[in-house]
């Protein structure tokens with residue numbers, strides 16, 4: 143069984159199985175955060191995962207999902223800002 147070594151803020155070094163860990167990847171998939179529940183003290187914790195950690199976790203088969211905290215792109219904001227500037231009555235846009 144693959145074990146993942148990490149540290150708990152209370153317990154110090156701990157070993158987790160892939161089932162204990164879930165990984166949240168930022169769009170692009172190279173970095174993100176992983177979270178786990180310490181098997182000793184049961185505190186849930188979250189840690190940043192750089193690209194190396196992400197590839198190690200994925201290689202061990204942890205569950206992952208791609209999160210998208212900001213679904214609005216800069217391009218969409220630019221289009222909206224341009225629309226506001228060319229709109230004599232911006233509130234009309236908000237009214238739909």
Ligand SMILES: [Zn+2]
Pocket residue numbers: 150151152153154180181182183184185
């Ligand atoms: Zn612990």
